[in-house]
């Protein structure tokens with residue numbers, strides 16, 4: 001099993017247990033071009049979303065502290081948390097389904113870590129320090145003026161971008177209006193926010209300047225799941241070892257040599273696929289946990305194949321079964337099972353969204369308060385109410401009416417109240433009910449929430465009465 005010793009350690013740790021710095025060659029090729037376009041779109045989406053408003057609501061907002069959440073411009077409340085749970089379950093099953101079918105396609109094309117590292121920070125590094133060879137020479141060089149300028153300017157640009165990313169994440173948390181207000185007021189007016197912002201900027205800087213591919217290899221739990229999720233039918237970035245090795249293995253290219261007749265495979269052992277790999281592995285060793293399916297090795301190998309006049313696709317999206325048995329993509333029972341679960345969950349979410357009410361009312365009896373008897377001889381309990389308006393328009397003329405019992409509801413502040421769009425209204429009210437309507441200590445009341453005479457929502461609460469009447 002000597003040829004399998006690459007599995008004994010990860011590609012970026014050397015035999016002494018030290019970090020082996022990866023200097024990936026700048027990728028070029030059709031997949032890289034498509035990945036660039038996907039990343040431009042996703043970066044634009046990430047940076048623009050907090051500043052887009054729909055009906056006055058931020059497009060995406062996750063304000064945990066004030067418990068305000070907007071998804072695609074729709075306000076959600078902590079009361080809607082069950083929807084978030086179902087949505088998260090859908091996300092997990094969707095990613096699992098995709099991983100079983102297409103491996104770590106998410107990591108290579110969509111993951112923010114890959115996009116920021118490969119499409120932002122690494123490209124700045126290429127622009128300042130040059131390609132792989134130049135970077136290696138620069139790192140080996142003693143500290144001189146050239147090295148100080150290049151490294152210093154790179155680190156400054158890296159920190160500025162990290163600071164920008166931290167600000168964008170803050171806009172998702174506190175809202176872009178609030179962020180712009182903080183910027184306008186200046187850092188000294190909001191030190192409690194500014195200091196954590198600086199710390200988080202350093203965290204991003206640390207990740208993209210130093211920790212880099214270690215996130216995907218060591219820290220990311222999704223990466224660790226690959227061993228469980230992938231099988232021989234999963235389509236991943238794979239080296240066609242049948243074609244690449246043939247009977248006699250790989251061999252350097254020689255012009256006018258009939259490789260096929262000599263039993264050599266199509267791999268010319270040029271190491272371009274290794275040099276371009278951002279996680280420092282050799283894909284020819286087979287599927288490995290470090291591989292983020294970034295497709296850089298596909299592009300590199302295709303370029304070489306073109307140069308030596310051999311068919312492209314020696315490294316390509318393929319399953320092990322496709323390589324060894326020429327099997328086409330199959331919709332396996334495992335995929336069918338995940339698709340079934342996903343369909344049920346999506347159906348459930350759509351149903352829940354459909355029946356989700358526009359307002360949420362909670363009426364709770366004030367703790368520690370006993371019932372009282374009014375001058376008219378009715379029984380009275382005191383309550384607090386909370387009314388959440390989940391819509392994007394304000395609601396006025398809101399009032400409560402008893403549905404299950406005779407009696408009346410008296411708001412402390414007038415007969416009606418107003419709830420702002422995506423707002424919350426709180427207050428105190430009294431419920432008075434004739435003694436004849438009350439049946440013992442615990443009574444459940446049904447209450448309607450009305451806008452004028454239009455019933456919007458029903459809720460219930462408890463009414464306390466005397467233990468018994470004689």
Ligand code: SF4
Pocket residue numbers: 237273276277278279280281282283290291292293294295296297298
């Ligand atoms: S092996 Fe290929 S696809 Fe996997 S990380 Fe390396 S370059 Fe990307």
Ligand code: SF4
Pocket residue numbers: 239244266267268269270271272273274284300301302304314315
């Ligand atoms: S780039 Fe292609 S030909 Fe070159 S070593 Fe890798 S697999 Fe072999």
